[in-house]
Amino acid sequence: MKLTLKIWRQKNKSDKGGFETYQLNNVDTHASFLEMMDVLNEQLIEENKIPVAFDHDCREGICGACSMVINGRPHGPLKGTTTCQLHMRHFNDGETVTIEPFRANAFPVLKDLVVDRTSFERIQQAGGYISIGTGSAPEANNIPVNKVDADKAFDAAQCIGCGACVAACKNGSAMLFVGAKVSQYALLPQGHPERMERVLNMVAQMDEEGFGGCTNTGACEAECPKEISVANIMRLNREYISAKLSVERE
Amino acid sequence: MNWFLNFLNSTVGRKIVMSLTGLFLISFLLVHCSVNSLMFLNDDGLFFNEAAHFMASNILIRTIEIFLFLFLIIHILQSVAITRQNMKARTISYSGTSSTSTSKWYSRSMGILGSLILVFLVIHLKDFFIPSRFFDQLGFDSNGTPDMYSEVKEAFQNPAYAMIYVFSMIVLAYHLLHGFQSAFRSLGIYHKKYTPVIEFLGIAFSIIIPAVFAAMPIFFLLKK
Numbered sequence A: 001m002k003l004t005l006k007i008w009r010q011k012n013k014s015d016k017g018g019f020e021t022y023q024l025n026n027v028d029t030h031a032s033f034l035e036m037m038d039v040l041n042e043q044l045i046e047e048n049k050i051p052v053a054f055d056h057d058c059r060e061g062i063c064g065a066c067s068m069v070i071n072g073r074p075h076g077p078l079k080g081t082t083t084c085q086l087h088m089r090h091f092n093d094g095e096t097v098t099i100e101p102f103r104a105n106a107f108p109v110l111k112d113l114v115v116d117r118t119s120f121e122r123i124q125q126a127g128g129y130i131s132i133g134t135g136s137a138p139e140a141n142n143i144p145v146n147k148v149d150a151d152k153a154f155d156a157a158q159c160i161g162c163g164a165c166v167a168a169c170k171n172g173s174a175m176l177f178v179g180a181k182v183s184q185y186a187l188l189p190q191g192h193p194e195r196m197e198r199v200l201n202m203v204a205q206m207d208e209e210g211f212g213g214c215t216n217t218g219a220c221e222a223e224c225p226k227e228i229s230v231a232n233i234m235r236l237n238r239e240y241i242s243a244k245l246s247v248e249r250e
Numbered sequence B: 001m002n003w004f005l006n007f008l009n010s011t012v013g014r015k016i017v018m019s020l021t022g023l024f025l026i027s028f029l030l031v032h033c034s035v036n037s038l039m040f041l042n043d044d045g046l047f048f049n050e051a052a053h054f055m056a057s058n059i060l061i062r063t064i065e066i067f068l069f070l071f072l073i074i075h076i077l078q079s080v081a082i083t084r085q086n087m088k089a090r091t092i093s094y095s096g097t098s099s100t101s102t103s104k105w106y107s108r109s110m111g112i113l114g115s116l117i118l119v120f121l122v123i124h125l126k127d128f129f130i131p132s133r134f135f136d137q138l139g140f141d142s143n144g145t146p147d148m149y150s151e152v153k154e155a156f157q158n159p160a161y162a163m164i165y166v167f168s169m170i171v172l173a174y175h176l177l178h179g180f181q182s183a184f185r186s187l188g189i190y191h192k193k194y195t196p197v198i199e200f201l202g203i204a205f206s207i208i209i210p211a212v213f214a215a216m217p218i219f220f221l222l223k224k
């Protein structure tokens, strides 16, 4: 099939950038979106032009690297799917596809479609971990965990840190991501000893990075490739309120 | 004290302030709407005037009224702070468009809806609140009570004026349609059992209260 691609090109962080239009005449409907981008880049290289820079790594929907906004939607039109898992059969012959980087001031564009998501890493470093050595897998029945909480923690742990929630949110809010990370530990006994400090530090870092606040529009949940529930944001609010009220340090 | 200010200034804390003040305003709407509904009685407003006079002169009500204005001002100031912070967090919007929207338009337009409510409130307070609190601007009904009823009746018999009210109540309905349930979420209240109940009450409240308010100007227009 034929596609017209309208792609955001930007040389570097300080370049103003703008859209360029490209024509692809022979797109395989079985190709993934990233494979289609590879074909475009080969074509550009043959024409002695600079290929389009985009992030990708696993190409199997688990690393969260493939950040792209396709026709106004992070990771494209398909529910619960990363860009790398999106196939060209979901597009129509002759269609114009607009491809742009994630937009949020906490995710500055580095080049073309590549954005700097180290702000997420700094939030993680602020508390998204357990600070004891966990050793090898312990005997499963040593620490009882109820099934409902285990399932919720597992659902939250599916977050791949891709940033689509931020890209989807009109406020550039990272609350779904942070909510998932906080929930994943708050729901399990191993996460309990540090839960207060964790939520305080992670929210403080989130605010410092310049992410916006949640206004409960629900766009994040709708675009999340792992379908992380907004219930995690409410848990983040609860955790934060109770930590602020109970922690003794100022 | 430092921790508390720090809390109120965080993205989570700001929404809590928004939520608590919003919920207070919601409780006020319920009282205000109930009292005003007395205007629908067929008694030339005698009972309504009595109730309005009570609301205007009772010391407890007047004290709560001070908090009402305080909370309204906080709600507005905080909404400016939140909206500005959120606009700063994303300054470029997308060029691509998709036919499916992932969020409701009114949930994305709370700042605009709120500002329209504010414009309405200025008109409303100037025309009704001030006369009702400074009785010398009012006449008296056959019971000798300050006659708020005639004041309202006269204003609403102007169709353009009545239409401003009806429009503003539609705006309020959308503000509440998002705001009511959002306020609970901002407080961290989200539960499989209770959230559907809150959402149902929110929709009912957002439709019924503005509809009853909007019925008042229409009622007087038809009575003319």
Ligand code: HEM
Pocket: A214, A215, A216, B015, B016, B018, B019, B020, B021, B022, B023, B025, B026, B029, B075, B076, B079, B080, B082, B083, B107, B110, B111, B113, B114, B115, B117, B118, B175, B176, B178, B179, B180, B182, B183, B184, B186, B187
């Ligand atoms: C009777 C009048 C009003 C009522 C009952 C009301 C109620 C509410 C409620 C319940 C919320 C939800 C809070 C939350 O999401 O946590 C809210 C949010 C909001 N209100 Fe109001 N409000 C009123 C007037 C106003 C006015 C006059 C303005 C602005 C000038 C305003 C601007 C906003 C904004 C910007 C939000 C934030 C919404 C968001 O976070 O998405 N409101 N309001």
Ligand code: SF4
Pocket: A064, A158, A159, A160, A161, A162, A163, A164, A165, A166, A176, A177, A180, A223, A224, A225, A226, A227, A228
């Ligand atoms: S919550 Fe979803 S959209 Fe946000 S970073 Fe995690 S996986 Fe990506």
Ligand code: FES
Pocket: A055, A056, A057, A058, A059, A060, A061, A062, A063, A064, A065, A066, A082, A083, A084, A085
């Ligand atoms: S490339 Fe790893 S999730 Fe898409």
